[in-house]
Amino acid sequence: MLYQIYETQRALLSPFSEFASAAAKLYSHPLSPFTHVPLADRMSAGLDLMHRLSKEYEKPEFAIHTVKVDGVDVAVQEQVPLTKPFCRLVRFKRFTDEGALLEKMKKQPVVLVVAPLSGHHATLLRDTVRTLLQDHKVYITDWIDARMVPVEAGPFHLDDYVEYIEEFIRFIGPDVHVISVCQPTVPVFAAISLMASRGERTPRSMTMMGGPIDARRSPTAVNNLAMNKSYEWFEHNVIYRVPPNYPGAGRRVYPGFLQHTGFVAMNPDRHLSSHYDYFMDLIRGDDESAEAHRAFYDEYNAVLDMPAEYYLDTIKTVFQDFALVNGTWRVRGELVRPQDIRTTALLTVEGELDDISGAGQTQVAHELCTGLPKEEQPHFTVPGAGHYGIFSGKRWRKLVYPVVRDFIQQHELHPLEASAASARKAPVTRRKTTSVT
Numbered sequence: 425m426l427y428q429i430y431e432t433q434r435a436l437l438s439p440f441s442e443f444a445s446a447a448a449k450l451y452s453h454p455l456s457p458f459t460h461v462p463l464a465d466r467m468s469a470g471l472d473l474m475h476r477l478s479k480e481y482e483k484p485e486f487a488i489h490t491v492k493v494d495g496v497d498v499a500v501q502e503q504v505p506l507t508k509p510f511c512r513l514v515r516f517k518r519f520t521d522e523g524a525l526l527e528k529m530k531k532q533p534v535v536l537v538v539a540p541l542s543g544h545h546a547t548l549l550r551d552t553v554r555t556l557l558q559d560h561k562v563y564i565t566d567w568i569d570a571r572m573v574p575v576e577a578g579p580f581h582l583d584d585y586v587e588y589i590e591e592f593i594r595f596i597g598p599d600v601h602v603i604s605v606c607q608p609t610v611p612v613f614a615a616i617s618l619m620a621s622r623g624e625r626t627p628r629s630m631t632m633m634g635g636p637i638d639a640r641r642s643p644t645a646v647n648n649l650a651m652n653k654s655y656e657w658f659e660h661n662v663i664y665r666v667p668p669n670y671p672g673a674g675r676r677v678y679p680g681f682l683q684h685t686g687f688v689a690m691n692p693d694r695h696l697s698s699h700y701d702y703f704m705d706l707i708r709g710d711d712e713s714a715e716a717h718r719a720f721y722d723e724y725n726a727v728l729d730m731p732a733e734y735y736l737d738t739i740k741t742v743f744q745d746f747a748l749v750n751g752t753w754r755v756r757g758e759l760v761r762p763q764d765i766r767t768t769a770l771l772t773v774e775g776e777l778d779d780i781s782g783a784g785q786t787q788v789a790h791e792l793c794t795g796l797p798k799e800e801q802p803h804f805t806v807p808g809a810g811h812y813g814i815f816s817g818k819r820w821r822k823l824v825y826p827v828v829r830d831f832i833q834q835h836e837l838h839p840l841e842a843s844a845a846s847a848r849k850a851p852v853t854r855r856k857t858t859s860v861t
Contacts, residue, residue, distance in 0.1 A: 427664040430681055437478045444475040469706035473699060476718070481725040483569070484547045488516060491557040496525055500557065506595055509577040510584070510731065512566040513592050514546075516557055529561070533836040534600045536592060536627075537564040540607040541585070541734070543683030543727050545569075549605060550723075551816040555825050556603075560832070563596060565589075565608075569728035570677045571670040582611065582737035583755045589615035598625035599839075601832045605815050609635025609786060610742050613762060614755055620764040620795075629835045631828055633773040634781045634814050636742055637789045638749045642782025645690055650743035658739050663732045678735040680727030687724075690779065749788065762792035767840045769800040771831045773824060775809035800840065802831065 448471035450456050451464045458464060490497045499519040506513040520526050535556055539546035546566045556562050565588075570580070589612055593600060604612040609632040619626050639647040664679055666672045688695055702717040747753035753760040770793050772786045783805070790801045804827050806814050813819040 425664075427679055428667055430679070431667050431669070434480055438480065441475050441478040441480075444471045444478065448472040448475060465707050469703050472706060473703050476702075476721065477699070481722060481727075483545045483726055483728070484550075484722055486514075486516075486547055486550055486553065488550065488554050488557070491518065491554060493518070493520070493529060493558055494525060496520065496522065498525070498529075506592070508588055508591075509573055510568050510570070510580045511588055512568065513595065514564050514566045516553060516562045516564075518557065518561070533560050533628075533832050534596060535560045535562050535832065536596055536600050536602045537562060538589060538602060538604040538608040538612050539565050539567065540605055541567040541730060542607040543680050543687070543730070544723070545726055545728055547726075548723055549815060551820060552603075552605065555821055559829055560601075563592070563600075565592065567728065569680070570675060570731045571666040571672040571729045573672045573675065573731075575672065575675050579733045580731040581733045582741055585734060586611045586614045586618070586755050590619060593619070593627060594624075598627060599836075600627045601629045601631070601835070602627045603631040603633065603828070604635060605633045606635050606781060606811070607738070609633070609637055609789070610738075610748055613637065613748065613789065613792075614753065614760045616768055617760045617762045617765055618755060618758055620766065620768070621758070621761050626765065626768045628767075628839050629769040629771065629832055631771045631773065631831065632786050632789055633824075634775060634778055634811055635786050636781050637786055637792075638746060639743050639781075639785055640746065641784035641788060644779050644782045646686075646780050647743065647782070647785075649686075650739055655736065655740050655744065659732075659736060663736070666729065672729075676732035677729035678732060680729050683730075684725065684727045749792065762789070763794045765793055766795045768796075769831070769835045769840060770796060771801075771828065772803045773806065773814055773828070774803075775806050775811055775814045777809060778811045778814070780811040802827075 448468045451458050451461075451468035451471065453459060461467075486502060488500050488502075491500055492498070501517045501519065503515045503517050504512050505515055518529055520529070537549060537552060537556070539549050546564055549564065553562055553564055573580075585608075589608075593602065593615065602612060602616070612630065613632070616626050616630055636647065639651065643651065662678055662682055663676055666675045666677055698717065698721075702714060705713040705717065741747045741753060745752065748760060748762075751759075751761075770789060772789055774781070774783055774786050776783070787803050790803065793801060804824070806819055806823055809819045809823070814824055
């Protein structure tokens with residue numbers, strides 16, 4: 425019922441939003457006589473803000489058309505080499521007419537960025553991708569809004585997520601370097617662990633950024649909600665069926681608007697201040713600051729629905745049973761054993777001020793990877809960075825990216841070949857052990 429109420433409200437606000445947008449231009453266009461009336465700048469700014477607060481936000485584009493490689497502008501084209509019911513594997517293909525540069529790009533490391541399926545679209549990692557493209561061939565998981573997936577496509581569980589990651593890694597090839605941001609650190613860890621346990625070739629490296637490997641360490645408000653409410657509470661209070669006006673009509677989902685409301689509620693004062701600053705920027709004519717505000721909220725306010733099965737599985741497995749760190753997680757009957765990882769170097773990255781994945785939650789991955797030498801498991805805490813700062817913005821570009829780039833390059837040039845040989849000889853039956861050593 426709540427989803428239907430939300431859709432009704434959205435439909436009612438739509439004409440008001442369009443009217444506010446048109447009226448704002450009426451008071452700001454240089455050829456309009458209304459531009460010269462008293463307080464026209466404030467009228468225009470207020471109407472523009474009303475438009476943005478009441479409009480519907482569609483999924484943004486990546487809009488990465490060029491990138492600089494060695495100081496040269498290189499064309500970028502989005503390709504979709506693999507499509508699954510709930511996810512598209514997107515490749516950012518780079519093109520240039522310069523022969524020497526083309527040969528260099530062909531030899532650069534391949535990176536799979538696993539975007540979070542936690543309410544926002546993969547375009548939230550636009551800055552991550554754009555920066556990586558300077559030195560890497562880049563793929564990203566582009567998760568599909570569950571309300572757009574017909575019921576006939578079947579359910580999507582956390583186990584399916586893990587299998588998707590395994591399939592993407594096999595498709596790209598074992599020379600890939602995997603970067604997981606926030607939520608996917610857990611299923612990516614599981615996918616690579618399972619591949620290692622089976623004796624498959626695993627990625628050359630994995631970089632885990634701000635994820636809840638063990639949410640009990642420095643728990644945040646997000647973690648506390650998931651840990652303190654029962655599984656049944658989530659099932660009965662936040663799961664709804666998609667209304668009839670979408671392809672996924674009837675599918676059970678955790679609606680994106682609920683997730684968005686939760687994010688805003690975590691820092692209401694910050695968002696209120698941001699919108700007031702936007703209003704003042706419009707009055708002052710500070711177009712650069714106003715556009716930065718629009719760009720951020722165009723992304724932040726665009727949300728997607730998550731399949732109910734996946735969402736509830738994540739609540740139970742990650743935030744209530746802590747199955748990964750307790751050594752009890754089974755995916756399709758196979759035990760997840762991070763200690764079997766021997767051929768994939770590990771880098772963990774955390775933000776000093778992260779209020780979504782607290783300090784230590786990602787770093788704990790090193791305690792589980794007992795099959796890797798300590799020197800192959802660096803950790804980096806980003807000073808002054810919140811959650812988004814570790815993968816987007818100035819701190820990402822200036823502080824985090826050089827560490828990630830050098831880590832990938834090190835293991836591109838010197839893969840863990842000796843460990844690979846021993847891993848291929850390891851008996852697969854070790855998967856049956858029920859404790860983490």
